Amino acid sequence: MTKYSKQTRLLVAVDCIIFGFDGENLKLLLIHRGMEPEKGKWSLMGGFVQSEESTNEAAGRILKQLTGLEGVYMEQLHAFGNPGRDPMERVISLVYFALIDIHKYKEQLSDEYHPQWFLLKDMPELIFDHEEMVQAALKNLRYKAALHPVLFELLPEKFTLPQLQALYTGVYDAEFDKRNFSRKVLSTGLLIKQKDKDKENSKKGAFYYVIDKSKYKDKFQSFLNFVPNPDNFLF
Amino acid sequence: MTKYSKQTRLLVAVDCIIFGFDGENLKLLLIHRGMEPEKGKWSLMGGFVQSEESTNEAAGRILKQLTGLEGVYMEQLHAFGNPGRDPMERVISLVYFALIDIHKYKEQLSDEYHPQWFLLKDMPELIFDHEEMVQAALKNLRYKAALHPVLFELLPEKFTLPQLQALYTGVYDAEFDKRNFSRKVLSTGLLIKQKDKDKENSKKGAFYYVIDKSKYKDKFQSFLNFVPNPDNFLF
DNA sequence: TCAAAAGTGTTCGGACTACACCCATGA
């Protein structure tokens, strides 16, 4: 078998938007870019797709390279393909976003990139069109989380309702009524109450919950309407 | 400025999933593939991204090449990037889907591809992973149309409520109550009733409606909940 | 006059919202 010999071949990169939650705010992991152009500027973690790996594998490899984590929630977001988005040479970028438990991320292994967590509000200027990518990812995350139980991926295995509510508050930058909130999330049947409490964040202590993994996959695709009046928060 | 000289460059294609609605059923436009491998087999319309065009432009070009249409609704769906998905050579495919008014599409110009509309139910076998692409597009269309007024793109400018309902029936393969349906779509305020009727499809005749374009863009992003119990139909 | 499709209203139940007080604990 021969090849598509007359066609132009292009560089294809994967860029990863890595979200984490520190208990109060949604954060983003950025690096100092390690190559020219724009070397040393803040950037999403990325890399080129190699010839033998799938794009999903590339995304996993790049995430692991930076965080050491595998098997985390990751989703392809969008392909950015304007010529000229990278001034050096045309690169088509496939953007993935990952949701990680920020506490599983340890200050790194390789010092190569000087990664750092940023609040969405005080992100530095990013190279190329990475700003646009981040905005698209945030919009997508809010959209998805309004309908599907995806934000649990940002929490540790055991978490409390106040922690969960703080997470929604951070993601949507909006207050939720705690009575309605707990009723709604518990009504999904996805949470299993534990016997023990988190005593670190309050005197009384808040019960831990874990996800019921047997129901999680089924319910994930249902429309759950987690966020009241989503129109108010999205777009 | 130099280039990313050591990196592998890959072929990048755009494949277009073209949906149309004939008044009764949702249909898909397929072609006879014009090149090896699998020449002559049924396929999505596609082509390689050229070095000077954006990926969106490539999608528009490919759609126009087949249908003669420009400015139609088109959206990037997903990048398919497994090595080996094309046996000839590795190709990363960016899949777009388009919604067109099937009546604007005229039997073609170029006979090169022998394009043909297929019901989703009796689609022929497709090359490579095109089957998977179509399934993903259908799922995405149903998802999106449950929340946003996107299916209007498949209808002519003037359409009747029975036509619109038939469209939803076709897309979701489910029956809708016409009283609830008309109340719901009219309550969005997106439709403007016309003075004239369509007398072709019934004796009594059904009033035409058009989209209120001034409201369309605003409302598009709202969650409109067009489909009752979406959980029943999606996934 | 009859067949075929268009058009329209009401009732019921469930879901969402708003809202306030008691509980448990460590300091």
Added chain:
DNA sequence: TCATGGGTGTAGTCCGAACACTTTTGA
């Protein structure tokens, strides 16, 4: 004992679902 945060219940409203008859008109 008090300050802090955790946990719970209810009433009112709105929205979605189910359901059937009348109207129009061409054949």
